[in-house]
Amino acid sequence: MKTYIYILFGLILFASFGCEADQFTESVDAVNPNGKGGSLARFTVVGDKLYTIDNDQMRVFDIEENTNPTFEQTVDLISGVETVFPYNNYLYLGTQTGMLIYDISNPSAPAYVSMYEHVQACDPVVVQDNYAYVTIRSGTTCRNTVQIDQLEVIDVSNPTSPFALNQYPLENPYGLGIDNNLLFVCDGNAGLKVFDVTFTPDRIELLHQFEEINAKDVIPHNGLLLLIAEEGFYQYQYKTSGEMELLSLIEVEEE
DSSP states (O other), X not given: OHHHHHHHHHHHHHXXXXXXXXXXXXXXXXXXXXXXXXXXXXXXXXXXXXXXXXXXXXXXXXXXXXXXXXXXXXXXXXEEEEEEEEETTEEEEEESSEEEEEEOSSTTSOEEEEEEEOSSSBOXXXXXXXXXXXXXXXXXXXXXXXXXXXXXXXXXXXXTSOEEEEXXXXXXXXXXXXXXXXXXXXXXXXXXXXXXXXXXXXXXXXXXXXXXXXXXXXXXXXXXXXXXXTTEEEEEEEOTTSOEEEEEEEEOOOO
């Protein structure tokens, strides 16, 4: 059942931010006008292209005719690619050994730009302005033998040479999302944490912690937070202060 709720999460992100395109035209990132994805997503839509990842490959599809998508090409990647996040004509790929950056100025032909390497661990990523935010989680599935759990802030102002600026300890982080000054981090059993990143990278301030939510991934947008957790699929309304109000919950039964 949990598999289905993750699929629903992926579909809702397009329904919520894509179908109401007229309402959000000015606020949705121009590079991704058809939807917003979570940091654990394995696919993303940018313009009329669909990009999917599968461990060591990226596939590009043309979806201009959405009833008749066309496969364009396969791009070989390093092994262990887990997530994809689009921002300003680039794709940021989270892998078990670091963050890959691909240029999609030519949408049909993603081109390798650079890689930021870290210890071997699970690695979702989100990007805003000149900064990438990466969570590193310990766990045997990602072969993190040194048990590091932290948030890393990476300077991507020059995509050809990204470098680490700061690290912040966490307990067991999963997905994350960013909207202006607010960074939402899913920290496993420690719950959902909301940080103020106004002063990134010198200071990230914890505003709120919702320990009762075993959060896995989030999509924040224009005051609406879509959140997947152990318990199910949540919708919250949030303020610029980081305070949140529950709007709805679709519960998931344990298998």
